[in-house]
Amino acid sequence: MSSIAWGGGGMWKEILEEQGMGMSDEDGDALLQDIVLTPEELALMTDRDEKPIYLALLGRIYDVSAGRKRYGPGGSHAFFTGRDGSRAFVTGDFTDASLTDEVSGLSVQDYRRLDEWSDFYDREYEYIGKVVWRLYDKKKKTKNAKQVERWVGEAFSAKEAEDEDGGISRDWAGIPRRLYNPGGETRCVCVRNFGPPTHRYAGVEHSEDREDLDHPQLREYEDYERLLGYQIPQYVELFDRWPEVLSGTDPEP
Structure with a gap:
């Protein structure tokens, strides 16, 4: 549990109160365990009005304010903020069409890389809560989320059968x-x-x-x-x- 500074006043107070999380002090800090935001609410969390900077990956929201230089306005990763752009993390396509949580049809390598990105954000940034949309309904996983888990699991099951880098014998020079x-x-x-x-x-x-x-x-x-x-x-x-x-x-x- 951590103390998150919320700017912007009324709207955030309403969101917290709806979820049973009151404001904790005069500065407007809220003690949060696991909040849920709609895509519209998440879209506001891009360093505007001194709000924290949030992004989502596979429906999970992270506070990336510590990386403000990279994720803030004009930063190299700013296009990831205020949304769930899971697909773009592995496609390299940073247009709006690919900055989405729709991750069907990817390769087994891509699903493993998505899992690596999830591990990275879990390790390096503060987990905040969930996005109510394709992968979560309030705090519960949807059928889509469970399907993504199956794809990732199948990708790792196939890993040993693939001819990957890392000391594997080849018959070609690269x-x-x-x-x-x-x-x-x-x-x-x-x-x-x-x-x-x-x-x-x-x-x-x-x-x-x-x-x-x-x-x-x-x-x-x-x-x-x-x-x-x-x-x-x-x-x-x-x-x-x-x-x-x-x-x-x-x-x-």
Whole structure:
């Protein structure tokens, strides 16, 4: 339970009173355990009128005010605030059409990444409550929410059968790329540079013979040409040596 500062006065007092949560002191702080907001109420929580900054992921609301530089007006992640933009977290499409909690039809990789994003926000930001819409009816999960849970569960069940990075033997030599994970963390991955993409992202122009090099979370390394001499066809984990290559202390290929 935590103390959340609420600006804006009357409307928020009414919401809290309707949910049995009175104002706790003269400053307008409310002790909250689990509130529910409509999409319209959530849309107001974008740092306007000194309100906190909220976003939702899979129906769960988080206070991201601590990341005001990133999530506040003009910030790099401002488009996520005041809404549930779950689909855009994994598609890389930040238009209004993809900034939605409708997550059907994604790939198994996408459902696992959604779960990673959920873990990140649970770990790094304060959980506030639920959005009453597609995934929650008041505080209860809807059929849609239970379906999403099944998709995520099936994605993890299939994980061991997939040919993923992380020390898996390959019969092809890939291209080094930097993969940006939830929370701003990055790691080195080997990406196949031929064949059609494994899945496509709205708003991304895909080549038919680059496989996943156009993935929205992949970036080229600086001094990329020099890295081409360090393709390792057998074990992707050996690409951990790339930082040494970039720093000028080239290891043996």
